[in-house]
Amino acid sequence: MAQRHPDSPLAPTAPGAHLPSADRTGGEVLAAYLGAHAGEFLRALRLGEEDEASAVQLMRGSARRISAALHTYEPLVEAVWAERLRGELGWLNATLSREQQCAVHLARLRSALARLTSDEGGGQARSTMAVGAARAGALLERQLTLVRTRAHSSTLQAFGSSRFHAVADSVALLVSELPLTTAAAAPAPRVLTPLAEAAHRRLVEAAQALPLAVAARPYNGYALRTVLAESPADAGADEAQDAPWHRTRALVRLSRYALEVLDGAAPPPAGSPNAARLHGAARALDRHREAADAAAAVAGAARTPRITPATAYALGVLHTDQRSEVEAARYAFSHMWQGMVPAPAPATAP
């Protein structure tokens, strides 16, 4: 097969298009991956002025992948440098994500309200319930639009900041000046596969610590348990229950990107699911995250002073509906996971 040196000029190709080779070093393979995504990042930067939304999406995807690769394959790069760059990419990704997340939550809650008010029985169009639903909808639109507008300002501010230009410079230098360690000189299969395997193992450990058996039973009601328990100031109960799932979501992503880096130059770790299945699992956990965040936004709106009881009732309905979506996403993930990863050996009978 044809080879391409990682230092060669980067064509704006999709990440999967690198040509594999069995005798490249770990450093070369990692550099090719980082270089390709640095290229995407810089392309997004140029796109920024014409199509901001696409540019942000492209930039976030590259930033996440660069950061994930530097995390999983950390022994191949200079540690202090990698950590600093990952910190800056994390800041950028968090800043750029807020606006899109608001849009996602708003769309989700709009469609939930439409679904919950579909009057099949032909009742009166302007009932108290319907008025409450309409007011709840207007309240959420107002609040989330305000947050979104602020997030948009933050995005624009970030793009104009010297901090952002420093990140962009660091990313541009990834192509030519990647600070590799001596470990990176080993053949790709010997050095990359064990690190991908470690990433996969962290995911398996996190997923198996989840209450998967409960979640795999439909209508278990587990995600609803905290709907009326959470304290008004910090939504603590939901968050405590959701955190291990969010952590697993982050690890699914790391596993996906770790496999992308290998790209035929090193074998994937034994027992790791293929990219399509990981992508499916990631989508279930994305939905989990979105529903959990939307539920929290509804709980937040319910703390608005002087809302009417009808508005509050509709918000209670909407909150519960979104927690039920959280439960549904856990159900979906649990079944996907069971099909993806062999169950651990059963404990000996008591």
Added chain:
Amino acid sequence: MAQRHPDSPLAPTAPGAHLPSADRTGGEVLAAYLGAHAGEFLRALRLGEEDEASAVQLMRGSARRISAALHTYEPLVEAVWAERLRGELGWLNATLSREQQCAVHLARLRSALARLTSDEGGGQARSTMAVGAARAGALLERQLTLVRTRAHSSTLQAFGSSRFHAVADSVALLVSELPLTTAAAAPAPRVLTPLAEAAHRRLVEAAQALPLAVAARPYNGYALRTVLAESPADAGADEAQDAPWHRTRALVRLSRYALEVLDGAAPPPAGSPNAARLHGAARALDRHREAADAAAAVAGAARTPRITPATAYALGVLHTDQRSEVEAARYAFSHMWQGMVPAPAPATAP
């Protein structure tokens, strides 16, 4: 096997204890069943003063079975007489059921509130949410206890009424003076099995008209669609959606009792599920009914004037939770039904 003439004095045995015989007439078998349950009814009447709750339960069970048997096997009995008795038994059952239903709804909503407020995150104990939940609970206790007290008065009033004594007299006469038609003189297998089959067919038709394919998909959200749609005056949207399920519940019951009548003297209709499976299906649809009624009680409580937004929020949560239970019961029934009754031949591909 030993035989017992249906006119012999009735021992207070369980209905299943009649001795089967292949050469009894349809009328004899039906009379034995009616006589046994008339005996239970009269036993409940004597028990009434010591243990009212058990007496009511026993009496309702007998009244339902007598009425169901007279319905399914109507061609064997004098039609006008049967219809009048069924009307009176229906009145009695409805009157006696209200108190118990209130108790069931209250217990269901109490446990739902406890479940929804189980604070796993260790939030503040007296948050706004928790206060709202407590107030919603107190409101429901107050309203349902009031309804229950009224229902109890109605029960006592019914027991003292001349209408009730007339029903009891009619039931007592079932043992000795059952007005059978000439059709009742035919052998039990020839006359009872086709009627049981017709009852089963009515059930199959009703069940297959239900949206079983949707209901069999977990988290389909169908039962939640009307949560915010229903008009405040009549809860019309929920009811329109639930009615076919309630009707199927009644037909499951008729099928169960139709099989009880046969009791070995006539073969059960081909393809009818056994009693245990019908009982399981009946329980799923009982749960459907209870959750639907509890949801309606919550919607009713939300129409109380001058409730606080926090109370209204908790009621919105509770309403949605109970509609989610409705969905779960439909899911359970759909899966039971698929295991119980062979699917109809698929339509030819378009």
